Amino acid sequence: MVPIIFTGVFVAVLIALWIRSRKPRLPYPPSPPAHPILGHLKTLPREYDEDAYRTMADKYGGIMHFNILGKSIVILNSEKVANDLLDKRSAIYSDRPPLPFHQMTGLANTLTFLPYGNEFSKTRKMIQEQLTRKKCTLFEDVQLTQRNVLLQNLWTSPADFASHAKQFSSAVVLEMTYGHKIVPGDRFLKNAEVLDKMIADAGGAGLVILDFFPILRHLPAWFPGAWFTQFAQRIRPLVEELKEYGVAVVENNVSSGKAQVSFSSLHLEELDSEKRKSKEELERLKWAAFTLWTGKALYRYVLGPLVEIAFFLLPAGSETTWSAIEAFFLAMVLHPDVQRKAQKELDTVLGHGELPGFEDRDNLPYLNCVVQEVLRWTPVIPLGKLSFLLIHVISSDVITGLLNKVFHIALCKMTSMKGCSFRKAQWHMLTREDVYHKPFTFLPERFLSKPDGFGEPLPSVVFGFGRRICPGRWLAQSEMWIAIASILSVFDIKPIQNNQGEDVLPPPEFHVSLTSHPKPFQCRVLPRSDKAKTVLRQL
C-alpha cells in the first residue's frame, strides 16, 4: 500500500511540474533585444551615458528589464512606479543582494548592506531615532562649528574648495557620530585610510567571482586559489577595530562625564538608563555608528564592458553631502544670476555679510530652493553604472497572485522572481519634461509656489524609497543648507579668467559611478566685501 501511495504522489508531483512548465510564461517588462547567452551585457552603455539611458527609457517606458549573465535587473524610470513598488510594497521590496565578500569581512553588518529582516529593523530604528528631522537639531552646533572651519579654509586656500567641502562633511558626520573632532594624524581617519588602501592595493577584480559563485566563500584560506579568503581574513580585524574603537572612546567619555552629545553617547545613555545595555545592543550600536562614519564599504562591480571593479570606503554620511556641495560650487560658477538672487535675499533678511543661523531657514525661501535644485540638477546617486549595490531586492515570492490583480501583467512576472533587483533611475525621474519645466536648466524658482515659481515637486527621490530611504536625509539637507547659505553670505563664486581677463566657464561634466561628482574644475572664491572679510576674521 505504502509504495502505491508514494508512487501516486510522485506521479502527481511530476504532472504538476509538467503542467506548470506548460503554462504560458508571463512576459518580462519591456527591454531591448537580448543576446541569447550574454543577455543585455552588450546593450548597456559602456560608460554612464545619460542620453543612452534616456533613449531607452523613452522607448521602453517607466520600467525596463535587463538580463545580465542570468541576473535580472529592473530599472525604474518613473517616480510613480518606484513609489508603487518600493514604497507602497516596501515590505517585500526592501532586501539587498547578498554580498559574499562583505559577509566574509563583516562589512555586511552595516545597515546599508543588511538583508531585510529583524536585525535590519532594529539597526535601522537605532539610526533613524537620532536622525529624525526634529532630533537633527541636536547636531546643529556641530554643523555651525564645522561651518566656521569651512569658511576659514575657503578664505585661506580658495583653490582647494573641493577638499574643504569634503573635510566639512566628513567632520560633521564624525563629530555627530562619536562627538570626536578631527585632528591631524587622527586615529579615526588613519584606520579608515589603512583599510581603504589595503582594499585598493589588493585590486579586487577577482572578487567578482564570489558573486557569481558564492559557495566559494567557504573555501579555507589554504585552498589553492582561495586568495579572497586570505584577503578577507586580513581585512576583518581592521574592520573590527574601526567598529570597536569609536564607541569605546565614547563609552569612556560617558563614564567620565566628558562626552559631547553625539549619536553614540545618546544611545549609550539611553541603554544605561533603560538598563538595556546588553552585549547584543552594544554590538548593534557599534555597527550603526560604523555605518554612519565609514560604513558604506562598497565592493562595487560594474558589468559595463565586462567587469569593472572598485572597492572603497564610502562614508554613508559624508561622500554624498560632499558631492552635493561640490555641485553647488559648479552651479554657482555657471549661474551667476542665481547666485546674485540668493545673495540679495540673504542681504535683505540678514543684513549684508551676516552669517546665517538655522533659525533663518524659514525666512529664506529662494535659498532653500537653491539647495533643492542642487539636489535635483545632479542627483548624488543618479543610477550610475549598473552596479549591484544600493538596489532593492525582492525578499518574498508569495505575492504573485495578489499583485496579479493590481499590477501590469509584466510586473507580476517580476514579483515571482525572488532576488530580482530593482534600481531607481533618479536622474531620469528628475529630468522628465512632463514633470519639470526646462529640466536641464538650473532653475531654483521651479520649486516656489505659483505665481512666483512653477510649483514643481521637490526632488525627494534623491534619497531613495520605502524602508531603505536614506535615514540621513534631514541631516544632509541641514548640512547643505548651512554650508550653502554661509558661503553665499560672505563669498562670491566666480569663474577663473584667462590672460585676457575673460571668464573661462568649466564644462558641466560629472564623473558618475555609484555616486556623481563634478569633474575637477577651477573657480575663484572671493570675499564679497570688507564687511565679509571682518566677519571671516572673527570666526
Ligand code: HEM
Ligand atoms: C546629499 C546627501 C545624501 C544623499 C543624496 C543620500 C542618498 C541616499 C540614497 C539614494 C540611499 C539609498 C536609498 C535606497 O536604497 O532606496 C541612501 C542610503 C543611506 N544613507 Fe544617504 N544620502 C545622503 C546623505 C546621508 C547622510 C548625511 C547620512 C548619515 C549621516 C546617510 C546615511 C545613509 C544610510 C545609513 C543609508 C543606508 C540605508 C539602508 O540601507 O537602510 N546619507 N542615501
